[in-house]
Amino acid sequence: RKEVEQDPGPFNVPEGATVAFNCTYSNSASQSFFWYRQDCRKEPKLLMSVYSSGNEDGRFTAQLNRASQYISLLIRDSKLSDSATYLCVVSTPDSNYQLIWGAGTKLIIKP
Amino acid sequence: NAGVTQTPKFQVLKTGQSMTLQCAQDMNHEYMSWYRQDPGMGLRLIHYSVGAGITDQGEVPNGYNVSRSTTEDFPLRLLSAAPSQTSVYFCASSYTPGLAGGPGDTQYFGPGTRLTVL
Numbered sequence: 574r575k576e577v578e579q580d581p582g583p584f585n586v587p588e589g590a591t592v593a594f595n596c597t598y599s600n601s602a603s604q605s606f607f608w609y610r611q612d613c614r615k616e617p618k619l620l621m622s623v624y625s626s627g628n629e630d631g632r633f634t635a636q637l638n639r640a641s642q643y644i645s646l647l648i649r650d651s652k653l654s655d656s657a658t659y660l661c662v663v664s665t666p667d668s669n670y671q672l673i674w675g676a677g678t679k680l681i682i683k684p
Numbered sequence: 685n686a687g688v689t690q691t692p693k694f695q696v697l698k699t700g701q702s703m704t705l706q707c708a709q710d711m712n713h714e715y716m717s718w719y720r721q722d723p724g725m726g727l728r729l730i731h732y733s734v735g736a737g738i739t740d741q742g743e744v745p746n747g748y749n750v751s752r753s754t755t756e757d758f759p760l761r762l763l764s765a766a767p768s769q770t771s772v773y774f775c776a777s778s779y780t781p782g783l784a785g786g787p788g789d790t791q792y793f794g795p796g797t798r799l800t801v802l
Contacts, residue, residue, distance in 0.1 A: 581724070615795070616793035619791065622789070664781070671729055672729070674726030
């Protein structure tokens with residue numbers, strides 16, 4: 574089983590809709606969680622960290638569910654510019670805090 | 685600030701050739717790392733460094749060497765290129781490696797090097 578798993582998609586969503594996707598992780602000792610965004614043929618960029626209490630940044634909301642070992646990302650009022658691949662990232666003490674990356678979920682926002 | 689820079693952007697090698705991918709950052713970050721990204725897979729850590737003079741292996745270190753003589757530079761050397769090393773290579777830097785989930789853990793990436801080994 575992969576340490577960090579994501580649905581590869583693509584998720585095809587109309588502009589203005591709400592979309593959510595999850596990421597599951599296998600190591601219960603995982604400590605830090607992040608969502609990165611990667612545009613086609615570009616480098617990843619941090620979208621947001623995921624805190625235990627959940628956090629929101631504008632149209633984006635991230636949640637952590639430790640009991641079920643997944644994190645989620647919710648995008649409200651989606652824009653064409655939200656089209657990208659969203660990467661889930663986890664760090665654990667077991668891996669000397671090295672970041673473990675999911676393969677990403679591709680999101681396509683359609684007009 | 686230029687952030688993280690990588691050269692070259694594209695490279696084609698023949699099997700057995702060697703080369704060095706350059707990476708530099710001007711943010712005074714102690715932590716630097718090299719990843720490779722292959723289709724359908726997450727970024728995989730090749731080597732990392734927690735400061736000048738200190739390097740360690742990541743998940744997929746075979747066939748690669750690194751050195752960190754200065755805080756700014758972290759070159760990656762391919763010793764004898766193989767077709768399995770065809771990939772996109774990203775260099776990244778941060779204040780910390782992912783300890784607390786805070787702003788210091790933010791990984792800043794270079795634009796990547798697309799390497800093809802024939």
